[in-house]
Amino acid sequence: MRVIAATNRNLEEEVSQGRFREDLYYRLNAFKLTAPPLRDRNEDIPILVRYFVEKLVKKLGKNIKSIPKTSMKKLQNYSWPGNIRELQNVIENAIIISENEILKIEIPGSSILSLKGNAKLIDVERDHIIAVLNLTNWRLGGKRGAAELLGMKRTTLYAKIKKLGIER
Secondary structure (H helix, E strand, O other), X not given: OOOOOOOOOOHHHHHHOOOOOHHHHHHHOOOOOOOOOHHHOHHHHHHHHHHHHHHHHHHHOOOOOEOOHHHHHHHHHOOOOOXXXXXXXXXXXXXXXXXOOEOOOOOOOOOOOXXXXXXXXXXXXXXXXXXXXXXXXXXXXXXXXXXXXXXXOHHHHHHHHHHHOOOO
């Protein structure tokens, strides 16, 4: 019997620190294959995107004809902490939300908060609060309201809205 196992951890280090069984490590370590993370091989992203689109349009019954070059550049510039599985999920989501033959891609994290290197903290805070308010349809309190998502009391959020001059 052969077992194929994958991990993103350094098992040698895990064994030395007592977090992984040594006997199991030696059983699994018959043939070691190391693949660099997706962030270290962004030239593979266009190939993978086309593959996932081709595979998923059939599954989802959609018709995608083109992928904007700007979207592809954004995909290549993203760090992909979830590796290829995250890329596949992003492409699947893009296919689902695309309303026409052009793939509409949302880069992870860009929909709520996009940081600019020279932005002031107050501007970033204002943008983030507005994004969360839009996400909750301007519902301040209650379950899944903006205050809960931001981790603050409703009265504190109201005071910040007033202080930052945020209007609906």
